[in-house]
Amino acid sequence: MKDHTYTLMHLNFENLFLYRGKKFPEQSYLEHQKKPSKSLHKTEMLANFILKTSPDIIMASEVGMTEDGDGLTLLNEDYLSSQYHVSLIPGNSDRDIHVGFLLKKTLPFHYKHFTHKNRILNLKQNQEHNAPAEKFERDLAELHIYSQSKDQLHPKIILLYGHFKSKWDRSGLDPEGISKRSLEITTATKIYSQLRRTHPDALIMMAGDFNCNYFRPIQEFLVLKEKTALVDFLLNEKSPDFPLSLRTSYVHFQRDPITKISSRLEECIDFIFLDQNQLSYIEKDNSGIYHFTNETFYRCTVTTSTSLHKESLELREFLPKSYEEKTDLPTDHSALILQVKIPLEKP
Numbered sequence: 001m002k003d004h005t006y007t008l009m010h011l012n013f014e015n016l017f018l019y020r021g022k023k024f025p026e027q028s029y030l031e032h033q034k035k036p037s038k039s040l041h042k043t044e045m046l047a048n049f050i051l052k053t054s055p056d057i058i059m060a061s062e063v064g065m066t067e068d069g070d071g072l073t074l075l076n077e078d079y080l081s082s083q084y085h086v087s088l089i090p091g092n093s094d095r096d097i098h099v100g101f102l103l104k105k106t107l108p109f110h111y112k113h114f115t116h117k118n119r120i121l122n123l124k125q126n127q128e129h130n131a132p133a134e135k136f137e138r139d140l141a142e143l144h145i146y147s148q149s150k151d152q153l154h155p156k157i158i159l160l161y162g163h164f165k166s167k168w169d170r171s172g173l174d175p176e177g178i179s180k181r182s183l184e185i186t187t188a189t190k191i192y193s194q195l196r197r198t199h200p201d202a203l204i205m206m207a208g209d210f211n212c213n214y215f216r217p218i219q220e221f222l223v224l225k226e227k228t229a230l231v232d233f234l235l236n237e238k239s240p241d242f243p244l245s246l247r248t249s250y251v252h253f254q255r256d257p258i259t260k261i262s263s264r265l266e267e268c269i270d271f272i273f274l275d276q277n278q279l280s281y282i283e284k285d286n287s288g289i290y291h292f293t294n295e296t297f298y299r300c301t302v303t304t305s306t307s308l309h310k311e312s313l314e315l316r317e318f319l320p321k322s323y324e325e326k327t328d329l330p331t332d333h334s335a336l337i338l339q340v341k342i343p344l345e346k347p
Contacts, residue, residue, distance in 0.1 A: 004108070005283060005341045009055035010272055012163070012209045012333035015097065016071030017064030018043065022078055038071075045330040047079035049297055053290070053337060057145075058102040061138075061163035061209050063088060065096045072100050087113045091139030099141045099163050099208070109156070114142040116191065121183045137165045137180065140188050142195075155202050156342060158195055162188055162208040181212060182220045189224045196228075196275070203281055203342055206230060207272040209333065214271055215244060230273040233287060233338050238279045244268070246300045247289060249334040253323045262323065272338050286339040291318050294328040297335075 017037050024037050038046075050058065063071045073086045080102075088100030103111060117139040140162040144155040165181040174180055192206050212220045214232060224230055235242045249270035253262040274281070288301030298318045320326040 003341050005339060006056045006107075006157075007054070007286065007337060007339045008057045008059065008159075008205075008272070009050075009053065009335055009337045010059045010061075010161075010207045010209075010270060011335040012061045012270065012331060013038075013046065013071065014062050014331040014333065015064055016046075016060070016062060016075065017066050018068070018071045018074040018078070019066055020068040020074060020078070037066075042330040043075065043079060045292075047075065049290070049292075049330070049335070050080060053335075055337060056104045056107055057159075058084070059099070059159060059161045059207055060102065061099045061161075062097045063100050065090065065098065070098070070100070072102055076102060087111070087143070089113060089115045089117070089139065089141065091115070091117045092135055093138045097138065097163070099139055099161055101141070101143055101159075101161070109145050109147055111146065112144045112152070114144070116140040116142065116187075119187065121187045134180065134183060136162065136184055136187075138163045140184075140191065142191070155199060158199060158202050158204040160188060160192055160195070160204070160206040162206075162210075164188075164208065164210050164212075166211050177211070178218075178220065181210075182222075185210065185212075185220050186223045189228060189230075192230070193228060203274070203278055203340065205233075205272055205274045205338075207336070209270050211269050213268050215247075215268060224273075229276045231276045231279070233272040233274060233282060233336070234289065236279060237276065238282075239284070248291075248319065249289065249336070250332065251319055251326060253326070264319070264321065266319070270333055270336055272336050281340045281342055283339040283341055286337070288337060290335040290337060292329045292331065292334065293318055294325070294330075 015036055015038065019037060022040060024040065060072055068074060070088050072088055076082055076084050076086055084102035084104055086102060088098060091098050117136055119135065121134040140160060143159040145157040146152055146155050164184045165177040167176040169175060169177050188206060192204065195204055212218055214221050235244065235247055247268045248266040250267045252265050254265055255262045285301065288299055291298045320329065326332060
């Protein structure tokens with residue numbers, strides 16, 4: 001048995017609608033289709049970021065579907081020289097944005113991809129009170145990674161990956177989507193707990209765009225905090241001094257209706273969770289959060305600087321200062337990169 005080091009990335013690609021051959025249809029057509037194509041500049045920036053950081057496994061959300069195919073396949077073929085295997089199962093999204101994975105073809109393991117898109121989240125209420133069946137807004141993808149032996153019963157790594165309900169409530173019945181999002185995260189937590197019991201030796205992570213902040217006392221994460229030992233991969237008991245301000249993964253702007261002045265709101269809504277007893281798997285020097293500008297990216301890790309306070313202040317200069325600056329970014333989310341060292345059997 002030998003230790004292997006692997007780099008995983010989570011990123012919300014923000015409407016990754018692409019067309020084959022780097023073609024970009026007319027905007028009027030796109031507006032009609034409600035599928036705004038990623039610009040060439042933004043797509044090339046994302047591709048260059050992937051090529052520079054070279055993650056082994058990419059967990060991707062907001063992967064769009066067009067008549068030419070899904071955004072991950074087209075990104076891989078047209079911009080990444082087909083270095084990756086693509087695994088994507090379309091989910092329930094009415095916006096046609098999905099979650100999926102890119103896995104380097106050189107990796108010494110194989111995998112299986114499962115979906116929970118048809119799982120009924122409110123099964124008890126549905127059966128007892130004939131309540132409408134609730135399903136994941138998109139999907140909760142489950143990826144099992146096995147060593148190159150023929151053993152497909154004992155995965156070495158399991159990834160639970162989702163893009164949970166946004167705060168946009170079109171029905172007007174669920175303010176900020178809190179009830180649906182709570183149901184989704186609670187169900188994901190139950191699935192995680194079952195996997196933990198079934199595969200006690202596996203490294204199991206739950207990751208994604210949760211659209212809510214784990215570090216605030218909110219109901220969405222109540223069951224996760226009370227029933228599991230899951231912790232954030234960056235800010236935890238092993239690195240308690242990591243500034244919360246550096247964990248900002250999403251920025252939006254709120255305009256005051258009276259003064260007409262927009263204020264920047266910094267949110268931490270993207271996470272990679274793992275069991276606190278498995279924190280020793282993390283290679284801290286190469287794990288962190290990456291913030292984009294419209295030209296490059298800025299890397300923050302626990303060991304990047306001797307002065308995290310100074311780094312936190314510097315971050316203020318990189319975050320967008322207006323909505324217009326934000327729209328220039330290749331995506332409106334920061335990337336999370338986690339490097340882990342685990343034992344995998346040789347082929």
